[in-house]
Amino acid sequence: MDQPVRPEALPSFPAWEPVSGLYILATPIGNLGDITLRALAVLQGASLIACEDTRVTGKLLKHYGIKARLQRLDDHAGPETRARVIDEARQAPVVLVSDAGTPLISDPGYRLVREARSAGVMVTSIPGPCAAIAALAMAGLPSDRFLFAGFLPVKDKARAEALEELAGVAATLVFYETAPRLEKSLLAIARLWPEREVAVARELTKLHEECRSGTAAVLAAHYAAHPPKGEIVLLVGPPAPSEAPVLDTDALLRAALAEAGPGKAAGIVARTTGIDRATLYARALELKSA
Incomplete structure (x- = not known):
C-alpha cells in the first residue's frame, strides 16, 4: 500500500451531499487500505481537515489523491484555534482526524467536540480503525467486558498506584504503551498480578504485526531479550474468582x-x-x- 492510489483505480465514492458540521473520522492505524469508502468521500468533500500533524495526514490524502485544506489541531491548540474550527463547522463540513485510528481515543479532540456540541454544531462519527479494539479482537482474552485505561503513568510509583486502582475491575484491561516503557510496565503487572494472562499486541495491521500472550513475567523476559519497536497495546485479563481483592x-x-x-x-x-x-x-x- 505504499504506492499512491490512482483516483481512477478507486471504487466510486458513495454519494454524499456535504452538510455543515464536525465529522470525527477514523483513519488507518498502519495499513492504508483500512479506510472506508464513506471516510474517503467525507475527506474529499471537507472544507477543512483538522489534524494532529499536517505531514502525517498529508501523506494519507496524497495516497488517495485527495486535496484538502489542513489545520493543525493538537493538544497544544488554544481556544482561539478551536473557535475558528467550530465557526467554520457552522457553515461547512469540517473533519477531525488524529495521526492514526479513532480521534479522542488517547488522542486530541475532546475539547473541540465538547465545545462544538455546546455551540449547537452538528457532531457525528465516521467509524473505522481503533488499535484498542483491533488488539482486543485478536488477543484471545475475555471481551464481553473490558476497560480502556489509556497510557500508564511514566513514573514507577504512579504506575503501580494506577494498576492497584484497577485491581478489582472484573474486566479485561486495555492500555496503550510505548516500546521503551513496555518492560517496566510488564514487571509492574507481574509484581501485582503474577498469575493473570497478559497479551502484547504491536505493529497492528503492519508487516511485522505480533500478538504474544503469557504471564507478565514471561513477556517481560521475552521483550528484555528482544526489544520491541512500534506502538503497543497491552492487555491484562480479568481477575480470577479466587484472586483476593486489593484493599485501598x-x-x-x-x-x-x-x-x-x-x-x-x-x-x-x-x-x-x-x-x-x-x-x-x-x-x-x-x-x-x-
Whole structure:
C-alpha cells in the first residue's frame, strides 16, 4: 500500500451531499487500505481537515489523491484555534482526524467536540480503525467486558498506584504503551498480578504485526531479550474468582479522616479491614500532614 492510489483505480465514492458540521473520522492505524469508502468521500468533500500533524495526514490524502485544506489541531491548540474550527463547522463540513485510528481515543479532540456540541454544531462519527479494539479482537482474552485505561503513568510509583486502582475491575484491561516503557510496565503487572494472562499486541495491521500472550513475567523476559519497536497495546485479563481483592487502605483512611481524627480513623479502618491499628495510625498521620 505504499504506492499512491490512482483516483481512477478507486471504487466510486458513495454519494454524499456535504452538510455543515464536525465529522470525527477514523483513519488507518498502519495499513492504508483500512479506510472506508464513506471516510474517503467525507475527506474529499471537507472544507477543512483538522489534524494532529499536517505531514502525517498529508501523506494519507496524497495516497488517495485527495486535496484538502489542513489545520493543525493538537493538544497544544488554544481556544482561539478551536473557535475558528467550530465557526467554520457552522457553515461547512469540517473533519477531525488524529495521526492514526479513532480521534479522542488517547488522542486530541475532546475539547473541540465538547465545545462544538455546546455551540449547537452538528457532531457525528465516521467509524473505522481503533488499535484498542483491533488488539482486543485478536488477543484471545475475555471481551464481553473490558476497560480502556489509556497510557500508564511514566513514573514507577504512579504506575503501580494506577494498576492497584484497577485491581478489582472484573474486566479485561486495555492500555496503550510505548516500546521503551513496555518492560517496566510488564514487571509492574507481574509484581501485582503474577498469575493473570497478559497479551502484547504491536505493529497492528503492519508487516511485522505480533500478538504474544503469557504471564507478565514471561513477556517481560521475552521483550528484555528482544526489544520491541512500534506502538503497543497491552492487555491484562480479568481477575480470577479466587484472586483476593486489593484493599485501598488510603482511600478508606481518607474517608474516615474526613469525619474523625487520625486515631479514631485508624480504629475505624482497622475494624473494617483487620489491618494492625498502629500501622494504620502511622499512615493516617502521613495522609493528614500531606
